Amino acid sequence: MTKDITLDVEFCRDHFSELAGDWVLMENAGGTLVPRQVIDRLNRYASHCQVQPGEGYPASDAAQTMIDEGRAALAALINADPDEIVVGPSTTSNVYVLSHALAPLLAPGDEIIVTNQDHEANNGAWRRLAALGVVVREWKMNRETDDLELEDLEPLLNDRTRLVCFTHCSNIVGMIHDVKAIVKRIHAAGAMACVDGVAYTPHRRVDVKDLDVDxxxxxxxxxxxxxxxxxYGKRxxxxxxxxxxxxxxxxEGDYQRSLCPGGPNHELTAAAGGIAEYFDALHEHHFPGANLAQPERLDNMFRLIAAHETALAGRIGDYLASKPSVRVVGQGAAARRERVGVFAFLVEGRDSREIAEKLRAAGIGAFADDFYAARCIDAIGARPQNGVVRVSVVHYNSGRDVDRLVTALENIL
Ligand SMILES: Cc1ncc(COP(=O)(O)O)c(C=O)c1O
Incomplete structure (x- = not known):
């Protein structure tokens, strides 16, 4: 059905007022812009119903409806049901709470596996359980591929393994892991899987049911x-x-309450309903009159988004690979798998912050750092250069943005 249809990038861009300026956002892995549908909802909630929700008077009911719509949109993005998700302040905070919520299940000598590729969010909180006598093992990045390989997980699994925490896609390395296969192996060992999808969800359709993640x-x-x-948690x-x-x-069964002490941010949860509205507007534009349910609409849009981003990423990857002084993390000859449009790189003999500063001077929003994946940065040896330079695209980036990036890098390298 989507065979001949390609993403109308200009239509997408029109929803983001910031993109009208004369600069290029290439730090999308740090945070994306929000479309006007999200801003409108935030405005509407704050203007008309910012009261305690669910108390039975009109403004309160309106607030509850908007919050419920936001929760539904956030669940739909990963094909979950609203009662299977907890909306919290951040992923870091959600993992922290989850690690405390699972701690009573763990006896001294039980084992948890974490990686040295993950952002610290799905890392540090689990490692701290060592204080309870839990044995923490590290699934290390393969030195040749810069990536996590299933064969390196195998020897770490045993009958004391209770939980394996890993990333769908690293915010530094950008390679897409075969989560379904990894989870199958973890389940066969009798353990649960906790997957960080932060760097993956903007780029591809996620179906948590199909992945069978815990x-x-x-x-x-x-x-x-x-x-x-x-x-998200499986029931x-x-x-x-x-x-x-x-x-x-x-x-009893209200995990939004039991796993989010203090409750979620109401106005931001309400605003999240605008993400679904945005994707629906894109779908109506690309598939006018198609009478499809929301999961199929999201499938369709993410197919177009993935194709567009893959083309942009191919150009960036090819350009960086053509520069002998550049080392792209995870893109050596040994790279084995598909990647999202996130590129972290090092330039021989140069401080990464200097490169990023020059990119910004050329109107490219980019940054150099460890991006809180400190263990990954140390493993790849990027610390002496003050981390990596990172450029990342999402669907609203255009071919012109990539032209600008390449021109700027030509002058810098
Ligand atoms: C891959 C990855 N995981 C987790 C996080 C942490 O997310 P949050 O800022 O919501 O705690 C980030 C943030 O950069 C990330 O890139």
């Missing part, structure tokens, strides 16, 4: 929404968590 996390502010975090997995809220808050 826990999956993403951050709406990296996928055209407000600054929040979403935790059986959520049922194992201990209440982290006040003792009198009922914890």
């Amino acid at each position: 826990f999956y996390l993403y951050s709406p502010y990296k996928i055209f929404g407000p600054h929040l975090g979403v935790l 059986e997995a959520l049922a194992k968590t201990a209440n982290q809220n006040h003792y009198f808050v009922p914890d």
Whole structure:
């Protein structure tokens, strides 16, 4: 059905007022812009119904409806049901709470596996469980591929393994992991899987049911929404968590309450409904009159988005690969898998911050850092150069943006 249809990038861009300026955003992996539908909802909530929701008077009911719509949109983005997600302040915060909620399940000597590629969000909180006598093992990046390889996970799994925490796609390396296959192996070992989808969700369609993950996390502010975090849990997995809220808050099956002490940010949750409206507007534009359910509409749009981004990423990857002084992380001859449009690179003998500064002077929004994936940066040896330069595209980036990036890099390298 989508065979001859390609993404109308200009139509997409028209929804983001910031993109009208004379600069290019290439730090989308840090955070994306929000379309006007999200801004409108934020405005509407704050202007008309910013009261305590769910208390039975008109403004309160309107607030509850907008919050429910936001939750539904956030769940739909990963094909979850609204009662299977917890909306919290951030992914970092959601993992922190989840690690406390699962701690009572763990006995001294039980084992958890984390990686040295992950952002610290799906890392540090789990490692801290060592204080309870939990054995923490590290699934290390393969030195040749800069990536996580299943064969390196195998020897770490045993009958004491309770949980494996890893990333769908690293915010530095950008390679897409075969989550379904990895989860299958983890389940065969009798353990649960907790997957960080933050760097993946803006680029491809996610179906948590199909992946069969126990826990999956993403951050709406990296996928055209407000600054929040979403935790998905399979119902059986959520049922194992201990209440982290006040003792009198009922914890029977209301995980939004039991796993988000203090509650979610109401206005931002309400605003998240605008992400679904935005994707629907894109769908109506590309597939006018198609009478499809929301999952199919999202499937269609992400197919177009993936094709567009892959073309942009191909150009950036080819350009960087043509420069002998540049080392792209995860794109050596040994690179084995598909990547998203996130490129972290090092330039021989140069400080990464200097390169990023020059890119910014040329009107390219880019940055150099460890991007909180500190263990990954150390593993690839990028610390002496002050981390990596990172450029990342999403669907609203155009071919012209890539031209600008290439021209700027030609002058800098
Ligand atoms: C891959 C990845 N995981 C987790 C996070 C943390 O997300 P949050 O800022 O919502 O805590 C980030 C943020 O940059 C990220 O890139």
